[in-house]
Amino acid sequence: MSLIDLIRNAAICSTLFLLASAGAAVREPTFSEYFDSACRGDGIVGAAYVLVHDGRLVGHHEFGFADREQRLPVTAQTIFHYGSITKTLTAISVMELRNQGRLSLDDHITQYIPELRLVHDAYGSMDNITLRMLMSHSAGFQDPTWPYKQGKPWEPFEPTTWNQLVAMMPYQELLFEPGSRYSYSNPAFIYLARVVESLSGDAWEAYVQKNIFNPLGLSRSYFGMTPPYLAADRSHNYTRLKDPAGHEIVADNGADFDPGVTIPNGGWNAPLTDMATYMGFLTYATHGDAATQRLYDSVLPHAALIEMWQPVHMTNNAEAAPIESMGMSFFTAKSGGVTLVGHTGSQAGFLAFMFLNPSTGAGIIAAFNTDSDLPAGKEPDAFHRIFAQALQQIR
Numbered sequence: 001m002s003l004i005d006l007i008r009n010a011a012i013c014s015t016l017f018l019l020a021s022a023g024a025a026v027r028e029p030t031f032s033e034y035f036d037s038a039c040r041g042d043g044i045v046g047a048a049y050v051l052v053h054d055g056r057l058v059g060h061h062e063f064g065f066a067d068r069e070q071r072l073p074v075t076a077q078t079i080f081h082y083g084s085i086t087k088t089l090t091a092i093s094v095m096e097l098r099n100q101g102r103l104s105l106d107d108h109i110t111q112y113i114p115e116l117r118l119v120h121d122a123y124g125s126m127d128n129i130t131l132r133m134l135m136s137h138s139a140g141f142q143d144p145t146w147p148y149k150q151g152k153p154w155e156p157f158e159p160t161t162w163n164q165l166v167a168m169m170p171y172q173e174l175l176f177e178p179g180s181r182y183s184y185s186n187p188a189f190i191y192l193a194r195v196v197e198s199l200s201g202d203a204w205e206a207y208v209q210k211n212i213f214n215p216l217g218l219s220r221s222y223f224g225m226t227p228p229y230l231a232a233d234r235s236h237n238y239t240r241l242k243d244p245a246g247h248e249i250v251a252d253n254g255a256d257f258d259p260g261v262t263i264p265n266g267g268w269n270a271p272l273t274d275m276a277t278y279m280g281f282l283t284y285a286t287h288g289d290a291a292t293q294r295l296y297d298s299v300l301p302h303a304a305l306i307e308m309w310q311p312v313h314m315t316n317n318a319e320a321a322p323i324e325s326m327g328m329s330f331f332t333a334k335s336g337g338v339t340l341v342g343h344t345g346s347q348a349g350f351l352a353f354m355f356l357n358p359s360t361g362a363g364i365i366a367a368f369n370t371d372s373d374l375p376a377g378k379e380p381d382a383f384h385r386i387f388a389q390a391l392q393q394i395r
Helices: 003-009 013-021 031-041 083-099 114-118 131-135 162-171 187-200 204-216 228-233 260-266 272-282 290-299 302-308 382-392
Strands: 046-053 056-067 079-081 238-242 248-252 268-271 323-326 331-335 338-347 350-357 362-368 370-372
Touching: 031 046, 031 056, 031 382, 046 272, 056 272, 079 350, 079 362, 083 131, 083 187, 083 204, 083 260, 083 268, 083 302, 083 338, 083 350, 114 162, 131 187, 162 187, 162 260, 187 204, 187 260, 204 260, 204 272, 204 290, 268 272, 272 350, 272 362, 331 382, 350 370, 350 382, 362 382
Parallel strands: 238 370
Antiparallel strands: 046 056, 046 362, 079 268, 238 248, 323 331, 331 338, 338 350, 350 362
């Protein structure tokens, strides 16, 4: 669909056509207008984005409802779920411990999780898999965290305990030779979180709270179920699907869900304002202030972040464009010849992306409360169209 087609489907089309008939040139929509039109066209209930530059919030925009039934609009304080963007927290935790000399990225994962020797490895020994391979999604593990899900009502949304994952290990096998290529893997980050817990003595959630959230001031970020004092700002999540009669509907899944043991690969909840603060850390927006520099360096020196952003494997997936490669838990994408860094997220009806331009300190984060179980159409969905347009805002 062209931009002109999108304009014609937008609420602003009548005004634009009046201007055109009066001899004025029809303008292309602004990004916020494009955002609203794409969301509306795909039945997204609520969404928002923020633009950040050098750690400062320079723009924000909200669309639709956080709670459709109650007619509660999305606001700057609405709390979304960020899915796999959480993996960046797990990776930063590992890098913190690396910088403290408590582990090496070339350590073998079985040194910390000997149970993984139960997985069938046709390419050699499971002892050959390193933390670096897990960080770069190249260890050979399967993508789904719960590979036997059939959609039956009695099945959990995600595995609820570590013991469940261990019990499945003898019935799994590596999909390719470790280190040879990229293949996205959720379980890899559960294993990395176990390493963090083993070395720190803290539960993963407590470690992140103490070592990332608290020092950076991410005071409205949390994992798992929403605490009562934040419940009023929590967005519901929705799914486009077909009901038993074959009619397309948008189902309300409620506000919360239980991610179980999989929180380290996808459990972060926060308003976009917290995510903007996190972006300031990622872009090292110290503004020449020595205290801010010391604070950021105490979490993780910027040189270590830059190390994480270096491509390790190409994604080799045309459908993933403009994402091109995977570093250590951060993707790189190309837009207009500029290399951008970030991550996307998808879980339980929520969708999100977070990307930054390392050369300028510009960044954009967007969150959506509606996903789809409908078959993919011929054209990219709203999320992917908006994602491609969003990268142009920061290149």
